[in-house]
Amino acid sequence: MALVPTTTIPDGAVFTEVDMGADSAAPTVRATVVQASTIFYDTPATIDKAERLIADASALGSQLIVFPEAFIGGYPRGSTFGVTIGARSQYHAAAIDVPGPEVDRLAAIAGKYKVYLVMGVIEREGYTLYCTVLFFNSQGQYLGKHRKLMPTALERIIWGFGDGSTIPVFETSIGKIGALICWENRMPLARTAMYGKGIEIYCAPTADSRDIWQASMTHIALEGGCFVLSANQFCRRKDYPPPPEYTFAGTNEELSPDSIVCAGGSVIISPSGQVLAGPNYEGEALISADLDLGEIARAKFDFDVVGHYARPEVLSLMVRDHPTTPVSFTSASKEAGPQKP
Amino acid sequence: MALVPTTTIPDGAVFTEVDMGADSAAPTVRATVVQASTIFYDTPATIDKAERLIADASALGSQLIVFPEAFIGGYPRGSTFGVTIGARSQYHAAAIDVPGPEVDRLAAIAGKYKVYLVMGVIEREGYTLYCTVLFFNSQGQYLGKHRKLMPTALERIIWGFGDGSTIPVFETSIGKIGALICWENRMPLARTAMYGKGIEIYCAPTADSRDIWQASMTHIALEGGCFVLSANQFCRRKDYPPPPEYTFAGTNEELSPDSIVCAGGSVIISPSGQVLAGPNYEGEALISADLDLGEIARAKFDFDVVGHYARPEVLSLMVRDHPTTPVSFTSASKEAGPQKP
Amino acid sequence: MALVPTTTIPDGAVFTEVDMGADSAAPTVRATVVQASTIFYDTPATIDKAERLIADASALGSQLIVFPEAFIGGYPRGSTFGVTIGARSQYHAAAIDVPGPEVDRLAAIAGKYKVYLVMGVIEREGYTLYCTVLFFNSQGQYLGKHRKLMPTALERIIWGFGDGSTIPVFETSIGKIGALICWENRMPLARTAMYGKGIEIYCAPTADSRDIWQASMTHIALEGGCFVLSANQFCRRKDYPPPPEYTFAGTNEELSPDSIVCAGGSVIISPSGQVLAGPNYEGEALISADLDLGEIARAKFDFDVVGHYARPEVLSLMVRDHPTTPVSFTSASKEAGPQKP
Amino acid sequence: MALVPTTTIPDGAVFTEVDMGADSAAPTVRATVVQASTIFYDTPATIDKAERLIADASALGSQLIVFPEAFIGGYPRGSTFGVTIGARSQYHAAAIDVPGPEVDRLAAIAGKYKVYLVMGVIEREGYTLYCTVLFFNSQGQYLGKHRKLMPTALERIIWGFGDGSTIPVFETSIGKIGALICWENRMPLARTAMYGKGIEIYCAPTADSRDIWQASMTHIALEGGCFVLSANQFCRRKDYPPPPEYTFAGTNEELSPDSIVCAGGSVIISPSGQVLAGPNYEGEALISADLDLGEIARAKFDFDVVGHYARPEVLSLMVRDHPTTPVSFTSASKEAGPQKP
Amino acid sequence: MALVPTTTIPDGAVFTEVDMGADSAAPTVRATVVQASTIFYDTPATIDKAERLIADASALGSQLIVFPEAFIGGYPRGSTFGVTIGARSQYHAAAIDVPGPEVDRLAAIAGKYKVYLVMGVIEREGYTLYCTVLFFNSQGQYLGKHRKLMPTALERIIWGFGDGSTIPVFETSIGKIGALICWENRMPLARTAMYGKGIEIYCAPTADSRDIWQASMTHIALEGGCFVLSANQFCRRKDYPPPPEYTFAGTNEELSPDSIVCAGGSVIISPSGQVLAGPNYEGEALISADLDLGEIARAKFDFDVVGHYARPEVLSLMVRDHPTTPVSFTSASKEAGPQKP
Amino acid sequence: MALVPTTTIPDGAVFTEVDMGADSAAPTVRATVVQASTIFYDTPATIDKAERLIADASALGSQLIVFPEAFIGGYPRGSTFGVTIGARSQYHAAAIDVPGPEVDRLAAIAGKYKVYLVMGVIEREGYTLYCTVLFFNSQGQYLGKHRKLMPTALERIIWGFGDGSTIPVFETSIGKIGALICWENRMPLARTAMYGKGIEIYCAPTADSRDIWQASMTHIALEGGCFVLSANQFCRRKDYPPPPEYTFAGTNEELSPDSIVCAGGSVIISPSGQVLAGPNYEGEALISADLDLGEIARAKFDFDVVGHYARPEVLSLMVRDHPTTPVSFTSASKEAGPQKP
16 A cells, blocks of 8 residues: 655745555545645635635545535634624624535535545534535535534534434445544443444544544554545634634634644554554645545454444444424425425 | 265265255255365365365355365464464465455356355454354355354464454344354353354354264254254364474374374254254265255244344343453554555 | 924935925024044045035025034044155145135025035145134125134144134124034133124034034023034045055054944034934034024023123123234234245 | 942931942042031021031041031021021121131031031121031041132121131042132132142032032033042021021022922032032932042143143242231231230 | 173073173263063053063173163053953053052062163053153162154044153163153254253163164264163064953954064164164063263264354253143142042 | 553563643543553463553543453454364363453452553453453442454454444443444444444554544544544564464564563543544553543534534434343343353
């Protein structure tokens, strides 16, 4: 397996090419984890930035590109939104409808660069926001989404709660792909749902840059017998709007513009627990590696968490993966909503 | 009952025709047990060999053909798989998905030769392998499968554990057919589940060539009042890949290419305990006999293990034959698995 | 009550009409007990004979027709089956599956002649035989069955043991009907189960032609406050196959073809112990009577065995009427059995 | 077996001796059923009469003597007691306490004549009367009693209801003896309780002289595989006090003094249903027979109602044979009653 | 393991001593299977004969002695009992009560010779006979009994049916001992009940001398991982009473006095399926072997039918081991029965 | 929190005392993880060694002492047991019954040193071995056990499979304690069962000394919000019997006596993921730390895996914690087993 060097992103610089080598066997997938910051409150610019990063990763030969949690829409780091009502509206405005024009644009980008794309977004449905991950294939099609099941701490003030109907794993030409977001990755039952669906390339968009996060990523790779791709933003204070438009709660707000407010730590780990690329705590970067899918079988030979190592007659997980809605109508075969005459 | 002579398989030779006789009554089934070796690590060639053997048995007039345990995929005799990681992958690669293209091909072969086919295979589901028996009817349809419930000794490292949902008995035009694999046949409760389903033609694909195996086969025929057809491979060292690609653990590996590593012993026994054909310990062979199904009623007149001779109010067996899965999904009517976009 | 004359069955003759009279009150049921022999080893011919008898009884105005024990399948009188293996198979072959084509035919006959039909049969389930009584209504529907709980003496070699799940009493438009077979009628707890279910027309198909049988029939009528209809075969030696195909054990086999081997004694008794028709020891016959159901209340006024005359706080019978099977399957809503692909 | 001739009792005459024969094997018991009338409202005279009858039967060699229902105290045939309150008092006065002086006297008589004695009495406890049977052994000991569980029709106005604590069977040197009274013998569960206790000599003191009673006696002998000894009074109108002291309800009271008001019908039946002595409908009599206890085993070989012919896992009787009292006291280890300082 | 030579029993001769050797390790048990005939219809003489055989086996150093089915009471080989009523009584008389004087005598013999004793008897309870095995320890104590659950063919006419309360395994100083009788050994659920109780020394008193019986014995040893000791009678025609007192049904009774009517075949098999002693088809004999209990652990390492090789979550056996009686009494802590005054 | 220095165990040396400090708050528990080797095939000596280590830890002030997997009985590292049958018996002999004398001795030791004790053992039940952890309280009482649910790779040949009935968490005076063994700790559903029972001190006896094991330990502490105490053996080749008595499969057996065959890595981690003591890869050692139970609440404030962070309406785990046995007995309130006369 030829490891792809992790490349620091210079300002606007071009990524160095990587030698794919001659020994890259067929079932190997080149994957890139994007460690970069949202352009806060500017969704079109953020998508432009995403396209540039996708282009770069594609130029590296990457077939799969994973962005951090809330890359589009922004992670409300340090914000309480409690002070400035206006901020809430801006945050709401920066979110996107799914489906919607931003989704269409992302699909087109994926198709243009012929990459599978996993993108963290803030989704807006009616007046509720969700922390969501979108999936696109390399033919430019939107595949579906995962909504975060359980936001953490202050996130619960801003985001709604997903249900069991949006925890997909997609069977694609480059393997079975799914995602859990941030601390969902600490939920053993949520992970087991992923394993039950046969996940091979486990994406973990996150906002947690502590080093103990690495232990969880390694553990998940071992537990699930899968590749783990964790993408986090690398943000400085200046990536957010200046105060008072945006304030960092719990600080004396003496943060310099270059203060690091999210240190990244994006990483790619193999099913045997080997770190293939990252973690990077230096700056924005594309973290890339070649995933030899044959490793999965070797890892599961001894430990197949939903196969020979399970004890389903003792321990069994029920996943209620139907949509749950507060109001449903017997006459409606689809979602509740006003009649469209 | 016209006994069909057991025929040693010469290299590539044609089987001698057998005289079907004029006294073959209607409810008599000609059955053949195949005693032959897997072509290790070469599943297409093994299926080609299976087809040749089926053609030969069909030419003998056989209506039912039973292959040994793990004929497709191979029985990992003497292997620990512990040393050579590569071997694991090869073994995994030689296994087959069920359903899948190899199953389709076997179904087509059964239909082409108009035979019922009971075939031992290594099944691959996700990253777990199972020791499985597949059933096909003479119209070329795949009927279903039995997964070994409890592997023996080192097998437990390589194969998963079946559950109660795959212990079928099929009602066919030639009688009620089912199978237990190797030492499952020593499990009295598993056998009783078969009896409870009314098995008439009890197939026992195996890898046990010791002569005490014969006592168990005779006992089962008497206990169950059924025909017992035990198929084992006859393998020499040269039927496995040469060292170091494949090594026989626990030996000094001074086995000559012609050393017998599995001596067969395939046999057909009637419900009254009479040996109809075999056991053969000489070489690859088709072991054939005519099964007079009328013998079953005569045997059960005095001893019907699940009928007049049972004491259900004292002794009753519960078979939990629902599938057990570590993860289940409320929305899914079938197995858990990834979405196919 | 207008008694219906008992009519000897001449060879193929028509029954004389009976005068129903003008005083037949509404709740009166005309019932016929058939005293006739199985055509041994020829089930289709036996059913043909049954149909002729039913037609005759129907012509007499009979609404309920009760046949003897094992009328279809035959009572293995004098046989040990131990000598001639062939005989066992013939006997097994003459038995019927329930449900099955013979049951369908009997239902159609009941419907054609618009009679309730209680028919003694030999039931075949797998390889065990049961001595069973089938019930049909006058709309041509099969209602259910009773399997003999405890065979007597040599019967235990030939027949299995019913369980508590098949001791029905059916509520019909002509009253509550059930049956116990032969010496089951000597089992006080089995009879009490019938009484507990409210039996009004108690059928006692039998093979016992001794005159002390009459005492039991009278006693049961008194004890249960019900009508008792006991049907027995009238058989001569020639109704069975000739030796050596069928031999009578314990005899010097100097029986002439006309020797009586079962003398009948069929009878109908009222709840007050009055003999309404029979017993007939002369030959094949239809024994008929009008059952005035109003007599039941009169009889129970003084003695209601499960009502005012019971002492349930002192004496209580537990009937375990769930099916008992040696093997049961959690997934199966019905009996265990093979899959039908 | 030497049958003992039934002897009509001439007025005060001596019974003819019976030839015991030389073939009376050891396990044979000579038994006498007494068919005689109470001397109404005169208990001392009734006991005198009983002693004379016992002396006579003893002279015949009888080892067991069974008296009718209510022999002491009298069967209130035809009485409503509704008109004359005084009659009630007389009837109450004629009853006996158990234990009490009359019981002592009866014990002494049994010891004097060295006979087992089964005696129907009216028992008085406080202000309630019971229809009771007393048992005495040939050593002059009172063994215990059976209280009628369920009186019939008008009896319910006069007698109380026994409970499960007084349905004994006594193991004696002449066999296992017990009794049910009159229509209790029509209660299948009560009889089964007797059978469950192993009864061999089944006593049936009664007041039913209809001929259908014989059918029940025969049936019980067959059902229970036991000897049945049914004792009934033979009474003429003159055996009761003349009107108006005692009136026969429901009659025009034109009964002549010699009118038979209870016709007897006492009988002894063997386990195979053979009538050994009686029934006698002619007058007062001692009905005697020799009971060959070896017949029981022969009868039960084919039908053992609580042994091999039972189906206890389907049908089981619970007998609550503890005393039931309306008031009980936690401090009392014995029956409720006033403290005796 | 020092094998003890099987010794033919000369008329009244002394057994040759066996060399116990120095290598007899502590956990080795010397066991003897007795192959000898009942002295028909003479129970005292049969027990005398048993004592002589026990004395001989004890002199050989045997610690455990297993007798055939129905050794006391006799196996009713070839008898229908249908013709000669007298024979029934004799057979009933030859049976023994449990407990009772014969049981006391057997206990004393076991104590005298300091051997564990497993003895096949015909047990009499009331009027039903059971085919029973009694167990005694070397201190002269009666341990308990096993009653045959399901008699075979004609046996069902003669013997009752045991229930789940008498299928014991006894933990003794020489291992865990139990027994199933004759074709009960073909009942997989009954055997599994034995395994569930941890049986180590599995006794199989039988009346089946066919050679296919050996296959079942070997299979059971392998299936259960236990020693199997099968004891059968060796009987000639002259061991039964001469005709017409006793006739062999289904024969022309041209059997010479020396005709073999039961050929024995007693055998001892180790948990690995090795035949340790026998089968002997030559004559009366003591079949002895040393049982190295350490072999059990070695056998169960690979196959522990109720341990690591079970799949209880899929297949589980329920043993209803409470007594079932047709009648039970709330006040009785023991079996129903008559009062003993 | 005062960290307790990890102390290398010199040969037989005394541990250095630790300064408990003055700031040890009340809800702090001093715990020691023992990193030491079994004395192979010598269970008494192993328990002696355990007692010395417990004495030493107790002298350090430890209140809770956790031993590695299979400390008593030994971890069969490198063994196939396939070659030397003798070895199997030795291994079986070194295992212990639960309850049994070794359990009694361990309880006494816990009581003597007033410590909670968590001890890895090889449990023997009948002829199946289980990898088990025993729990004892500081009053010298045995609390219960956990049996490994799923052995890994070659372990499956040697050990049976636990069921859901032995996955306890004990509420003790020092917190809620439970254990999973080795790779069970990689089973997310098994861990979730522990969390569901409220585990606070999560013990992870193991045999895995790879450094990726540390990632799993850290992850579990974070995921479960609990203290994790992982105990592994530190073994050299000489701690096992020399060849040929014990051989290491898959090696050329050129291991020097001092070769490290298990490198330890025992560790203690806090709920916030902080390593409190260890990992130690140097030699035998006592790894000790003070567990401030107050940390648990702080950790769970943000992430309570079975509390506010669960989504039970979407994801729910069913734990079937009833015992599963292949054979059960209706009359038995405890496990099946032989009678003890």
